[in-house]
Amino acid sequence: MGMDPHTIKELLQLQIWNKSSLLTSSGAAAKSDAESDFSGLLNSLLAGQQDTQADTANVRAEQRPSKDTLAAAAMLASRVAPASWNRYLQSDDTVNKPTAFENVIQAASRKFGIEPALVKAVINTESSFNPQAVSRSGAKGLMQLMDGTGQAMGVVDPFDPQQNIEGGTKYLSGLLMKYNGNPGTALAAYNAGSGRLDKLGIKDDLDLEAKLHLLPAETQQYVRKVMQLKNHYEA
Template sequence: MNIDPRTIKELLQLQMLNKMDAIMGGSLAGSEANKSDFSELFNNILGQATGGKSTLDGSLQQSAGKTSLKPLSMNAAFGFSSPNRVDSLSINSMKASSELDPLIQDASRRNGVQPSLVKAVINAESSFNSRAVSKAGAKGLMQLMDETGQGLGVTNPFDPTQNVHGGTKYLSNLLRKYNGNEGVALAAYNAGSGRMARLGITNDIELKEKLHLLPKETQNYVSKVMKLQREYEA
């Protein structure tokens, strides 16, 4: 029985497509269709060898239309499991937050600020380190400048109770100033209300439009605090 080598090559290619479809997760219906195409092609080859009329070209065209190779996702291709949500909250920060929770709840209730927002600010400002001091001289959990702290009645910025109550009151004042627009309040907490006034930023829509005009530190700060707040609320 003489069979054209090119026909053998096409037969082997179609068989390989069937195997690849099975390996790569093709549907059952797709696999059965490919098996049917393979049988049809094989019968055509036998018919060709025995003098029968060949429909090889038509069979291959149908096969190309029916073969379904489903691309694998990156996770499936490399055997990775679906990733879980990775929070920015470390074990240490969660422990510190839990220890300070009664104080934060009290300060939040007194000043009408969401506890999750206060926690997020403390995390971003000092990572819950009550002895933290910035290069600019801001101190304590909520990183109060001496002048700001004194205006809020804080005599010892390293005292957690004084610092959290003072910082939460300051945050509350900013939220009232900007009519509850948290983004602007946070930007002002980091960069100062004066800068917001100079840029004409009074609400979150204006903040979004002019965010690029603020220091990169402030842009990152606002984003970080809002992300942390969502995680504390989860």
């Protein structure tokens, strides 16, 4: 018997809560309730069928973060109020279904050695999967590339999904290499520019955790949102 779609959605939402170390005082009780609900739901599902998980794409060895890096990235991802994240999950259908650009994302991720979940999270945050999106600052397309950045990455038409995704993924791959595979730091540089991080002496996610408050509020929220979405796409 197949799993009820409503149950799947409920399990995914509760699983996200379980993964996050929610640090707000109002989140403590919510986390406790979520853990209880998740445990009960999971046990009932396991009684009737086996759990299956998809393998995530391999990341190139030189871009695999250390345990300390993963711990810092998890802390960055956790700093979102639980009520706010719950509303976001309920209102954004793109998180719960395949996108129209799945094949392009998978190909670009393999080509440049990045997890597809991270690329999807960036696209979702940048443009909500709208290939015609244009920001007030002139960033264009799915991964919101500035003209200079796009041209440097070989993008001729920023509104062409394949070119934009390949260019954005290539750029993100370069940032991950620059910051030794630290995803939070690479994302902060993607949003605020690597020059700003360099001036603050931010070289990895441990530095970012300590100095995140020195970056613009937009960048702080950007890093947290992308990391949360990445966790969800991996679930």
